Amino acid sequence: MSISFGSSKISLSEIFNAMRQGDPGSKVYKIINFVRIPRTLAAVLAGCALSVSGAILQSVLNNSLASPGIIGVNSGAGLFAVLIAAFFPANIYYTTFAAFTGAFVAVLLVYYIAKATGASRMAIVLSGVAVSSFIGAATDTVLTLKPDVVMERTAFLIGGFSGVTMDRLSFAAFFIIIAFIVALILSYDMNILALGDETAKSLGLNVRRFRFIFLILVAMLAGAAISFAGLLGFVGLIIPHVSRFLVGYDNRILIPVSALLGSIFTLLCDLLARVIFAPYEIPVGIIMSFLGGPFFIYLLIKGRRGQLYD
Amino acid sequence: MIKLKNITAGYNNVEVTKNINIAFEEASITTIIGKNGCGKTTLLKTAANILKAFKGEVILKDRNISSFSNKELAKKLSFLPQIRKVPNITVYNLVMHGRYPYLDFLRVPQQKDKEIVQKTIEDMALGKYINKNIYELSGGQRQKVYIAMLLAQDTDIIFLDEPTTYLDINHQLEILEIIKRLKKMGKTIVMVLHDLNNALSYSDKICLMDKGEIVIYDSPEKVFESREIDRVFKVYSSQITFEDEMPKQYLFNLK
Structure with missing residues (x-):
């Protein structure tokens, strides 16, 4: 479906024919190969990565409001993307790499500041807020001095999958797949960590080391997704909640379910973004917030009745 | 056997327990008692390796506790936090x-x-x-x-931080009976209790603490007779004995 719909419609049989013939000259083949397939993959990967990173973070920080943005992922990626656009406009191609590095650097900074005060959950959240606001100020400074990069910045802020290419994607996909597998293996340790620091420690879990590993996984997943999709943070907040509502709190089940639902939700939003006002497109981030916001409120009210959140 | 040698510990550079020396007996119940903030939980957490001591060492089976890996240690001792x-x-x-x-x-x-x-x-x-x-x-x-x-x-050694607090009397006694059963299975139990009567009637050893130090570490009978409980808690304690097999009970009044 996602491959079929778009600014120009291609029927399923046309897709099938074009792929079978594999004629590199045909228009349909080109659209499919260079636009639709990368775009579909991008939506699936970004949805999966952001949802899983949100699920990990909410569990590890024991904070249901946590999304990757809270530990500096967004601001770090944003700053580096803007820096590239401002100072190396010729190398705009490296934005993906820069955004990823920025997310990573920000998370490391947050962790080491938090570590100085004992790396408690609250310390991580607070230093995340502090680092984010500092980096945000740095980004605004760059934007003030170099106003011509504002456009780039706006596209990044809203997020979307138009203009995603296969080679930009494969770099990020590598990190997302590795981090996802590690997260699945360590999902049981995540359950132990959720019992609280003292209980986890007495069960033999190295609390600080695992918290650090989980933050790195979050940075890898969210940083990689943001690097090609921009800020689609909302998926990372709501999909883990929806999944928990459906399958409960066991991370061994929650993580794969979040990955699946996140992919489906993002794919659906991207599809709507392409067809609602076709041939014009609206950025997927806007659709996501329009759909996700009310649905999330509905869940909150329903969950409150069932005492899901305390 | 687990032993604390010259342990000084606390939080954020504030010393809560000072120069503690104590060895917990195997297959017995030891209860740490004392006023709020006297360092009971700190002592328990240091012994369970949840909290790292500023000074001194914890010895488990003739080895420094920090020489065990996390998982090795978790097979030898367990800890139930209060909160x-x-x-x-x-x-x-x-x-x-x-x-x-x-x-x-x-x-x-x-x-x-x-x-x-x-x-x-x-x-x-x-x-x-x-x-x-x-x-x-x-x-x-x-x-x-x-x-x-x-x-x-x-695990052979079990640390419990206020296992009966906030429970109704039936559950309090049920938990204490379970703990007694654990002792019969050969487990070493070290716990913090606020209920002095339960502490004195269920334990083999009482460790009374005050201002971060151990005042007395002995059998409940000896600790009662020493009148140190009265001094530390500013109460007057009395003992009730029954004719049948019932364990002795203790009453406390403000001085």
């Missing part, structure tokens, strides 16, 4: 968490782990709650589930 989260999982899953130190790289519980968890849940008379969420249980039942998790962990 715990109420996780949103089933009774079975929480008790299974007690097997965490025994799991291999893939973290998949083996048949043996499942059998131990099943047996522990039945021993603790929690069978009918096995698939219930911890959230749906009362405080007393939750406490039993946590103790079941500790039992599944199967």
Whole structure:
């Protein structure tokens, strides 16, 4: 479906024919190969990565409001993307790499500041807020001095999958797949960590080391997704909640379910973004917030009745 | 056997316990008592390696406790913190968490782990709650589930921080009877209790603390006779003996 719909419609049989013939000259083949397939993959990967990173973070920080943005992922990626656009406009191609590095650097900074005060959950959240606001100020400074990069910045802020290419994607996909597998293996340790620091420690879990590993996984997943999709943070907040509502709190089940639902939700939003006002497109981030916001409120009210959140 | 040698410990560079020396006896119940803030929990956490001491060392089986790996240690001693989260999982899953130190790289519980968890849940008379969420249980039942998790962990040494606080009298006594059963199984139990009567009537040894130091460490009878409890808590204590097998009971009045 996602491959079929778009600014120009291609029927399923046309897709099938074009792929079978594999004629590199045909228009349909080109659209499919260079636009639709990368775009579909991008939506699936970004949805999966952001949802899983949100699920990990909410569990590890024991904070249901946590999304990757809270530990500096967004601001770090944003700053580096803007820096590239401002100072190396010729190398705009490296934005993906820069955004990823920025997310990573920000998370490391947050962790080491938090570590100085004992790396408690609250310390991580607070230093995340502090680092984010500092980096945000740095980004605004760059934007003030170099106003011509504002456009780039706006596209990044809203997020979307138009203009995603296969080679930009494969770099990020590598990190997302590795981090996802590690997260699945360590999902049981995540359950132990959720019992609280003292209980986890007495069960033999190295609390600080695992918290650090989980933050790195979050940075890898969210940083990689943001690097090609921009800020689609909302998926990372709501999909883990929806999944928990459906399958409960066991991370061994929650993580794969979040990955699946996140992919489906993002794919659906991207599809709507392409067809609602076709041939014009609206950025997927806007659709996501329009759909996700009310649905999330509905869940909150329903969950409150069932005492899901305390 | 677990021993504390010249332990000074605390939080954020503030010393709470000072130069503590104590050895806990095997297969017995030792209860630490003292006023709020005197360092009972700090002492317990240091002994359980939850808290790192500023000075001194904890010796377990003639080895410094920090020479054990996390998992090795978790097979030798377990610790029940006073304030715990109420996780949103089933009774079975929480008790299974007690097997965490025994799991291999893939973290998949083996048949043996499942059998131990099943047996522990039945021993603790929690069978009918096995698939219930911890959230749906009362405080007393939750406490039993946590103790079941500790039992599944199967350690020789068990540290309990106020295991009976906030529980009704029936659950308090039930928990204390379970602890007594653990002792008969050969476990070494060290706990903090606020209820002095329970402490004196259920323990083999009493460790009375004041201002971060040990005042007296002896049998309940000797500690009672020393009148140190009266001095530290500013109370007047009296002993009630019964003719039959009932253990002695203790009463406390303000001085």
